[in-house]
Amino acid sequence: MSLQRHDELSAHGILPEPALLFAGKKTDTHPLRGLISNGPYSHDLGFPVQVRLAYLAPAGRMNRIESIVGEMQNKAQVREAPNYYFEYPGFENVFRIPLVPAKDGLKFSPPDECAHLAQAQDGEGLVRMLVHTIGSTRAKRGSFDVLMLYLPPEWEKAFTYEGFNLHDRLKALIAPLGIPVQVMNETVFSRICRAQAMWGITVALYAKTGGIPWKLADFDRDEAYIGLSYAMRKHGDGMEYSTCCSQIFDPDGTGFEFVAYDTREFETDKKGNPYLSYQEMMSVLSRSLLLYQNGHYAHVPRKIFVHKSTCFTEEEIQGALDAFGSKTEVELIQIIRGTEWYGLKVDPPPKIDPSQSRRPKARPAWYPLDRGSYLPLSETECLLWTQGSVSGVNAQQGNRTVFKEAVFKPTPNPILLRRWSGVGGWHDTCSSVFSLTKCDWNNNTLYKTLPATLVYSQRFANVVKGTPDIVDDVYDYRFFM
Numbered sequence: 001m002s003l004q005r006h007d008e009l010s011a012h013g014i015l016p017e018p019a020l021l022f023a024g025k026k027t028d029t030h031p032l033r034g035l036i037s038n039g040p041y042s043h044d045l046g047f048p049v050q051v052r053l054a055y056l057a058p059a060g061r062m063n064r065i066e067s068i069v070g071e072m073q074n075k076a077q078v079r080e081a082p083n084y085y086f087e088y089p090g091f092e093n094v095f096r097i098p099l100v101p102a103k104d105g106l107k108f109s110p111p112d113e114c115a116h117l118a119q120a121q122d123g124e125g126l127v128r129m130l131v132h133t134i135g136s137t138r139a140k141r142g143s144f145d146v147l148m149l150y151l152p153p154e155w156e157k158a159f160t161y162e163g164f165n166l167h168d169r170l171k172a173l174i175a176p177l178g179i180p181v182q183v184m185n186e187t188v189f190s191r192i193c194r195a196q197a198m199w200g201i202t203v204a205l206y207a208k209t210g211g212i213p214w215k216l217a218d219f220d221r222d223e224a225y226i227g228l229s230y231a232m233r234k235h236g237d238g239m240e241y242s243t244c245c246s247q248i249f250d251p252d253g254t255g256f257e258f259v260a261y262d263t264r265e266f267e268t269d270k271k272g273n274p275y276l277s278y279q280e281m282m283s284v285l286s287r288s289l290l291l292y293q294n295g296h297y298a299h300v301p302r303k304i305f306v307h308k309s310t311c312f313t314e315e316e317i318q319g320a321l322d323a324f325g326s327k328t329e330v331e332l333i334q335i336i337r338g339t340e341w342y343g344l345k346v347d348p349p350p351k352i353d354p355s356q357s358r359r360p361k362a363r364p365a366w367y368p369l370d371r372g373s374y375l376p377l378s379e380t381e382c383l384l385w386t387q388g389s390v391s392g393v394n395a396q397q398g399n400r401t402v403f404k405e406a407v408f409k410p411t412p413n414p415i416l417l418r419r420w421s422g423v424g425g426w427h428d429t430c431s432s433v434f435s436l437t438k439c440d441w442n443n444n445t446l447y448k449t450l451p452a453t454l455v456y457s458q459r460f461a462n463v464v465k466g467t468p469d470i471v472d473d474v475y476d477y478r479f480f481m
Contacts, residue, residue, distance in 0.1 A: 013427060015372035017390055018435040019217040023096070027217045030393040030446065031438065032086045032199060034214060039096040042212035050098050051091075051209045054106040054137060054144035056130075058114065058152055062107055065148050068188060069101050072202055078395075080193035084402045084446055086395050088195040088202075095206050106144050108137055118155035123164045126155065131173045138177060145209045151185045159185070165462075172467035175479040180208035200444035207441040208478050216435050222302040225249040225436060226288050227453030229308065229461035230274050231260075242266045242274035245461040247477065248288040249436070249453050250295070257291050258457075258475050260464050273310045281319030289324060291474065303329040305432055307453040310334065312420040321421065331422030331429060335454060339416045341383055343369045367401050368412055371447075374430040380419050382426045386437050386449050387412035393446060404446060415449070442481040 019027040020034055023043040028034030042048075055065045076088040091099040110133040117125040130149070137147060151159070151166075159166045167183055174181055182205055191197040203213055231243040247258045261284050265277035276284065285306070293299065304324055312320070312332045324330055345365040371388035387409070389401040405412060417426075417433065436451030448455055456477055463480055464470060 012373065012375040013430075014370050015374065015427075015431055015434050017372065017392065018438050020214040020438060021217040022214055029390075030084070030086075030395075031214055032444070033393070033395070035094050035203075036086060036089060039094075040206060040211055040213045041215050042210075043096050045212075048097060048145065048206075048209045048211050050100055051095075051146065051205055052100040052144045053102045054108065054140070054147045055102045055150075056108045056110065056133065056137070056147055057150040059109045059112065061150060061152055062109070064150050064152075064189070065184070066101070068184065068201070069099070069148070071194065072198055072205075073099055076194040076198045078193060078195045080196060081404065083394050083396050083400075084390075084404055085193070085195055085199070088198040091202055094202065095211070099205075102144070102148075106140060108133060115154065118158040121157045121161060123158040123161065123166050123169070126158045127166060127169050127173065130170060131177075134174050134179060134181065135177055137179065141179065146180045146182055146205055149181050149183050151183065153186045156185075168463045168465075169467060171480045172463045172470050175470065175475050176473075178479075180478060182208065196444060203444055204442050204481055208481060210478075213441050216439065219435065220303070223432070224292055224301040224304050225432065225451075225453050226285065226304060226306045227308070227451075227455075227457035228284070228306065229454070229457035231461040231464040232268075232272060232274060233465055242268075242276070243461070243464050244276065244280075244284045245457050245464055246284050246288045247453065247457050247460070248292045249439070249456070250292070257295075258460050258477055259287050259291065259473070260460070260470060260475075261287060261472060275310070275313045276316055276319065278315040278319040278322075281316045282323045285320055285323035300324075300328055303331065305331045305333060305429070305453075307333050307335055307433070307451060309336065309454060309458075311418070317421055329422070332420040333422075333429065333433070334418040334420060335433065335450065336416040336418065337450060339383070339413055341414055341416070342411050343373070343375070343383075343385070343414070344411070345369045345389075368403055368410070372434055373414075374426060374434075375414075376426045382417045382419075382430060383414040384417055384430050384433060385412060385414045386434060386447065390446065402446070 017029040019029055020031055021027055022034045022038035022041050024038055026038040055062055057065050072091045074090050078085045078087055110130055114126055114129050188197055206213055226248050229245045242263045244261050244263050245258060263276055263280040265280045266274040268274050306320060311334050320332055321330055345368055346362045347365045349362045367389040369385050369388045371385055371390050373385040375383045387405050389403050391401050394400045394402050433451050436453055437447045439452040440448050440455055460480060
């Protein structure tokens with residue numbers, strides 16, 4: 001489906017690229033440029049003061065981690081996507097704190113048995129062995145901030161296979177230990193553009209240490225956002241459960257706590273998507289609200305947005321409304337990716353030459369729709385382009401736009417927002433979703449297609465699928481990055 005005529009878009013709008021806040025209360029629309037120019041937001045708060053590392057690698061392979069850590073301390077040139085990536089200037093120049101390599105007492109190796117378990121494709125056995133080794137580092141937890149774990153290519157048979165993902169399983173089992181882990185495999189060494197590789201790993205390291213790289217510059221402190229995702233699984237008794245993964249997000253740099261809640265009262269559609277009963281939805285969202293209040297002196301936000309990828313049933317709607325009470329405005333938004341809609345940007349026709357009889361026609365522009373364009377379809381549906389042309393971020397030619405998906409998707413699709421509760425225009429709703437596409441700290445580029453509410457909750461749900469032991473408890477998302 002396409003929208004061809006400009007006069008058909010009378011209700012459309014274009015949101016400005018969200019500004020991010022860095023040290024010194026300085027702002028920038030580009031996260032990497034903002035870090036280079038100003039330093040991370042939490043630098044003004046006085047934490048962290050350093051990033052101390054510990055290493056875990058098979059015997060004889062410790063040099064792989066040492067090589068990466070050495071790279072992180074030096075400059076790296078941009079070799080791919082130079083229009084929106086910036087030269088990496090070295091860890092200390094970016095984050096304004098030292099990166100402390102591991103000393104001999106903080107270098108650990110797992111048992112040699114790990115190699116045999118990997119060759120036998122025994123991922124569960126390999127994970128148990130690694131978790132045991134990581135657990136043994138707790139005696140020295142006060143001497144390091146992040147554990148760097150290297151997985152060699154000889155172990156690849158045990159990385160992923162049907163029903164198992166080593167990374168997710170490992171993260172789930174070590175989360176209760178309270179040890180942030182940066183997992184690396186040979187992929188990080190094969191990246192042609194070393195600047196991209198360094199940006200990705202160092203921003204994540206800084207966040208795992210408790211730092212806040214950036215936060216949104218403009219947001220309503222009296223609003224909060226909840227992301228819901230589900231993990232379907234069976235217990236040993238044969239009963240099927242729907243685990244609802246809920247996170248309440250605060251753009252002020254908090255909102256990294258998750259709760260996974262086993263629900264037994266639910267129905268599924270033909271695709272296996274679960275829908276909760278009134279009581280279960282109220283319980284899930286009440287827990288999320290409690291998380292928010294615990295971090296905000298028992299304050300209840302004036303407005304809460306709840307995001308999920310499936311529709312809201314009548315029972316879910318009523319349960320959500322009753323969870324927050326009449327004093328809180330609740331907007332329930334279904335966010336659908338991969339729509340069949342597309343839009344073309346058309347340049348206006350050139351000025352009419354009186355000497356010519358034929359009227360000049362408008363032509364497609366060289367660049368796609370602006371990122372941030374939105375088009376209301378009705379009171380309950382709206383298209384939002386979270387991909388598209390971005391102005392003011394070009395690293396080479398500041399006056400030119402950037403369309404970072406151009407190679408893979410010449411014409412970007414919008415996401416569809418479907419509102420199941422809430423009233424009013426679409427500008428504020430679209431603006432909140434749009435801003436949250438820049439709040440993922442496990443990211444080294446301009447933005448994500450989906451808001452952080454869904455990115456984080458879906459990530460957590462994937463982890464929960466393989467690890468039922470972590471339900472009904474609260475976890476910091478940083479342990480799953």
